[in-house]
Amino acid sequence: MTTPFETRDLARIAVFAALIVALGLVGPIPVPGLVPITAQTLGVMLAGLVLGARRGAAAVGVVILLAAIGLPVLSGGRGGLGVFFGPTVGYLLGWLSGVIIAGLIAHSGRRTWWRFGLGAVVGGILGVYVLGIPLQALITGVPLAQTALTSVVFLPGDLIKAAAATIIATALLRAYPAAFAPPRSRALEPSGAPANA
Known part of the structure; x- marks a missing residue:
């Protein structure tokens, strides 16, 4: 019976889960009348870019x-089921769509800085907003268009996080490419060496 992840995969997953939690220690940056800005989305972006x-x-x-x-693993020491009924739940669930999109883009071919950047922006920003904005509008009772418009205030910070994720992932690829797990289905050549991607 095979397991979905190898031991080293589990180690990588644990490291990035811990990184996302650690970035929550920074605490939310309050924005009056809006969802607070957190550093944890940087960890989500990096998880997609590095882990796939x-x-x-x-x-x-x-x-x-x-x-x-x-x-208390979320920004500001939050945790518990109550988090899933508040206005930030869409952004929290959007982390899943965001990390998947970022990972698919970053690992869709040869790993390059522009592919990392595209993954961070499309996945780490748009992929999160696609769930975050509608659910925030639904829970707060604010019209969708107005909620989307007020969310524009987060774009500069999110773009900075996407740029940071791109720089970090690119530097990590050069310094320690083993951090980037190869696809599980990667075939071995007859010589036993991994096939070129």
Whole structure:
């Protein structure tokens, strides 16, 4: 019987789950009348860029599960089921869609800085907003268009996080390419060496 992840995959997943939690220690930056800005989305972006869609989603899933059982793993020391009924729930669930999209883009071919950047923006920003904005509008009772318009205030900070994720992932690829797990289905050549991607 095979397991979905190898031991080293589990280690990578644990490291990135811990990174996302650690970035929550920075605490939310309050914005009057809006959802607070957090550093944790930087960790979500990095999880997708480095681990890929499946492993990145597992890392984010661990954090969401820990929050659901009440551990204070979210920005500002939040956790518990109440988080899933507040205006930020869409952004929290959007981490899953965001990390998957970022991972798919970053690992869709040869890993390059522009692919990392595209993954961070499309996945880490748009992929999160696609769930975050509608659910925030639904829970707060504010019209969708108005909620979307007020969310524009987060774009500069999110773009800075996407740029940081791109720089970090690119530097990590050069310094320690082993951090980037190869696809599980990667075939071995007859010589036993991994086939070129």
